[in-house]
Amino acid sequence: MSRPRTFVPPVGARAYALATERGKFAVVDAPAAAGTEPKGTALLLPGFTGSKEDFNPLHEALGARGYRTVAVDGRGQFESDGPEDDESAYAQEELARDVLAQAAAVGDGRPVHLLGHSLGGQIARAAVLLDHTPFRSLTLMSSGPAQISVPQQQRVKLLRDALAVLPMAEVWEAMQAMEAPEELAEGDPEEHAAYRADQEDLRRRWLGNKPAELLAAGRQLCTEPDRVDELAAVPLPFHVLSGARDDTWPLPLLDEMALRLRAHRTVVAGAEHSPNTDRPAPTAEAIAAFWDGVQG
Template sequence: MDRAPLYDQIARGPEGGAAYWLKTQDDVRIRFGHWPSPPEPRGTVFLLCGRTEYIEKYGPAAADFAARGYAMLAIDWRGQGLADRLLPGAPEKGHVGGLQDYQWDLHAVIDAADELGLPKPYFLLGHSMGGAIGLRAIAHEHHRFSAAAFSAPMWGIKVSPLLHPLRIVLANLFGDSFLAEAYPPGMNATTYVYRDSFEDNRLTRDPEMWAWLIEQASKAPELTLAGPTIHWVAESLLECEALASLPSPDLPCYCGLGGAEKIVHTASVHDRMARWPKGELDVIPGAEHEIMMEIPQTRARFYDRCAALFDAAGALAARDTLKAESA
């Protein structure tokens, strides 16, 4: 695998991070980055980011996990960050063939983590769109993760109450129509942090984090993404509907959800976690969508609970390994 750029100055991650180019099985070039393992690492967190996001946005998260004993990696999904953009004539648009295409990206990153010898066990952390990708990945019996955590997972997309009952009909009607590559109503070619003021934003209550996101967008605009296409929205609605019908995995799970969440469909998150026997839902009062970009006490609460989950699951995995070796 070839080295790729990692913008350390705006990432604010631990020293010694590295990024790599990968080719997926369907021949899309993606980028992933990881930060060095802390002493005596307890495993590696696979941070599956949301739509519009990129590796550098999670440098501080890598530092927080390193402080708790975990290595971390992050992914530029196809169509965003420095990965191949899927609409050459409009690279700023968020687009994908189908939501399950992101599984090719995750498979490539798991193989790369194995090749680099990143510390095991592996743990999954999915934010927003990454939550849908992550749930799909662990819905299969032969996944590689010992536990899963989620931040405001996109297990449903918030639409107006009038349109909600018609969402699947509309997705099938417009997803592959002549409007497929157009922006949905209310979306445009401007990346989100330039569209809303801090006072009106739906991501964070932390003014320093908001200013840092604007700094990243201004210093590395090539990382940013604008609104999604109608096709992306349609495919996401269809994938959320498909995921809702799956049973919850037999895996320990922690899910953080902001009490002021305004982007994902919160009822879908409550429904999923209510039927996840090994799952815990943590509704954080006042928090917005991006819990890992929230005020310091919210971030600490989230990382502490993720680490507690991973610690327990890692100890169980180590015990099972010892049993298997002594049998």
């Protein structure tokens, strides 16, 4: 089987600039599948150095369950505009207010399901703490209670130091040199072509990020306080979802957070920090099952 292009949206999805009261944001908007009973809309927030395309593997399966899903590039991420050098524009409260505006724009007056991956989960949490009324539920995917693990803090510090002295293109080359190459099926030209295209898309995404956004987001990940008790007081259904292994927030931390939130808990076997791309089928099934329970 040839390797799928992860940056290619599913059939029927639209990529466009979503207009909100806080500006325009690039989205991939995938409708509920034809012939299904529409159950609601979900807003999906990507993580650090990620983008809306990280959710491409989930759209079709969630659409088949009756959900419209709208994945968004946050301010300064990939195809959404933002200041190049002003880190204050990317303060967590600013990004949380962006999420409230995005929810208002896609919800058509109805609450939406909110899902955030990693850093996106902490931004989603901040939005819910500002105002929970635009939301029907909150899913925290591979997103922990406070700052990231010490080894990941060290990686973020290396990245921040590099961004302070090198252009974005040179930082990309340095990161690629440190990564182990992905193993591909020998002699499969379609898979090799898809891999090369994905690498070019990843480079294009990296260069689209605003340096100030990366610097501010990295600082937030390394200093985020524990706000679980505040969140537990919010009258929303919660879902804590992760892979079976996570170096960014170890599973015991996520398990404890779920208990403190009285949240539904899902561990996706065979997945690590990005279950949406590691194991999209069981991840989509778990998300849809939680949303179905909320609807009921």
